Amino acid sequence: xxxxxxxxxxxxxxxxxxxxxxxxxxxxxxxxxxxxxxxxxxxxxxxxxxxxxxxxxxxxxxxxxxxxxxxxxxxxxxxxxxxxxxxxxxxxxxxxxxxxxxxxxxxxxxxxxxxxxxxxxxxxxxxxxxxxxxxxxxxxxxxxxxxxxxxxxxxxxxxxxxxxxxxxxxxxxxxxxxxxxxxxxxxxxxxxxxxxxxxxxxxxxxxxxxxxxxxxxxxxxxxxxxxxxxxxxxxxxxxxxxxxxxxxxxxxxxxxxxxxxxxxxxxxxxxxxxxxxxxxxxxxx
Numbered sequence: 001x002x003x004x005x006x007x008x009x010x011x012x013x014x015x016x017x018x019x020x021x022x023x024x025x026x027x028x029x030x031x032x033x034x035x036x037x038x039x040x041x042x043x044x045x046x047x048x049x050x051x052x053x054x055x056x057x058x059x060x061x062x063x064x065x066x067x068x069x070x071x072x073x074x075x076x077x078x079x080x081x082x083x084x085x086x087x088x089x090x091x092x093x094x095x096x097x098x099x100x101x102x103x104x105x106x107x108x109x110x111x112x113x114x115x116x117x118x119x120x121x122x123x124x125x126x127x128x129x130x131x132x133x134x135x136x137x138x139x140x141x142x143x144x145x146x147x148x149x150x151x152x153x154x155x156x157x158x159x160x161x162x163x164x165x166x167x168x169x170x171x172x173x174x175x176x177x178x179x180x181x182x183x184x185x186x187x188x189x190x191x192x193x194x195x196x197x198x199x200x201x202x203x204x205x206x207x208x209x210x211x212x213x214x215x216x217x218x219x220x221x222x223x224x225x226x227x228x229x230x231x232x233x234x235x236x237x238x239x240x241x242x243x244x245x246x247x248x249x250x251x252x253x254x255x256x257x258x259x260x261x262x263x264x265x266x267x268x269x270x271x272x273x274x275x276x277x278x279x280x281x282x283x284x285x
Contacts, residue, residue, distance in 0.1 A: 002043065005009075009036035010048060011068050014061070017054030063109070063254065066135055069093055085218035093269075096121040096128040097141035099186055099217045101261050106161045109279035124187075131204075131263055139265040152267045153259060156280055158258035163196045164221075164238055164247040165230035178250055180209040182229035184220035188213065191259070192232040208250065221247075228251025 010023035013033065018267065023030040041048050048061035057065055097106050098121055110118060123131065125142040132140050133148055145153055165178065173181050179201075188211050197208075208211050212229050214220045224231040225246045241247035263280055265273055 003036070003040065006036040006040040006043075007068055010040055011065060012063070013037060013049055013055050014057050014065055062136070066221060069138065093117070093138040093143075094119045094121055094136070095139045096123050096131045096137045098122070098124055098128070098143065099125040099142065100139040100159070100192060100234055100259070101143075103217050103237045105156065105261060105280060107188045108236060109276055109282075110284065112279035113275035115276055128264075135266075138264070138269055142262050142264065143260065145262050148264070150267055152265050152270055154263045154277070154281075156261045156263050157283070160235040161192055161196050161199075161257040161259055162238055163193070163200075163230055163232045163234055163250040163257075164236045164242065165224055165250060166227040167245070167248050168227055169224075169230060170248045170250065174253055178206075178230055182210050182212050183208055184212050184214050184229040184231045186214060186217055186220065186225045195259055196232040206220050 009022060009026060009028075009032075012025050013019055016022050016025060019030050019033045020036075023033045026033065027240075037049060044060070046060045047058050048064055050056045050058055050061075060146055066106075094148075095106065095118060097120065102120060102122060106120065120129065121137060124176075125144060128137075128140040128142050129146055129148075131137045132146070132151055141156070145155070148154070163178070165181070169181060170178075179197060185193065190211075193208060212223070217237070220231045221233060221241060223229060226243055226262055230250065238247060238249075243247060263277065
């Protein structure tokens with residue numbers, strides 16, 4: 001039987017990136033954390049933590065951390081099923097998703113499900129698939145289906161994509177001409193502008209104007225408000241700027257533009273993630 005205190009110290013070191021920070025969270029000395037991790041490594045006969053800055057797991061440590069997360073989640077579910085209160089049980093899980101899925105689907109669903117102690121890893125769909133295959137995340141969202149042993153997959157309700165620009169830019173560019181204006185994207189081959197343009201102007205829409213690369217989709221929205229270009233993004237993400245008038249929707253009377261997404265989850269954790277799955281499938285408020 002492994003020592004729970006040693007497991008907690010090991011997990012805290014990797015969550016915080018240092019032995020000092022782990023000690024503060026656990027309310028013990030840095031020396032106590034070091035001794036507990038060392039005792040766990042000696043008990044298992046292998047190194048679990050790379051003593052770098054920040055501290056990183058070895059390959060064995062990464063596998064150990066995944067098992068700790070899985071056991072904690074299942075333990076929390078057991079306590080819930082028994083109708084007991086367990087304020088000290090805190091499950092930690094990792095979810096990977098593309099930027100548009102994080103902003104348009106995941107954040108809202110996490111709030112509705114009241115999930116705690118989660119880590120969101122932003123990656124493109126191909127990288128999310130790789131993380132799922134290697135077991136480095138508990139769940140993920142991608143733009144295409146997949147088949148991985150031990151991973152359950154579900155289609156999610158399509159996400160509405162809208163295009164917006166500042167009032168001044170909309171006045172300067174007639175609707176179809178907006179495609180020639182600079183578009184704000186997180187990558188040159190971002191699919192969102194193309195999905196929106198095809199829905200509104202058909203497959204033979206005019207070629208796009210220059211792309212301005214921004215660090216995140218949120219920065220694209222801020223840039224659009226500043227008049228730097230137009231942005232195609234999840235409708236949920238743009239509700240605030242549209243309501244205040246800092247952005248104006250382009251082509252609001254035309255066909256609805258949508259992007260499909262899929263939810264993937266380690267099968268053994270399906271029950272623990274039921275609230276989040278329900279929230280992901282709920283209609284936006």
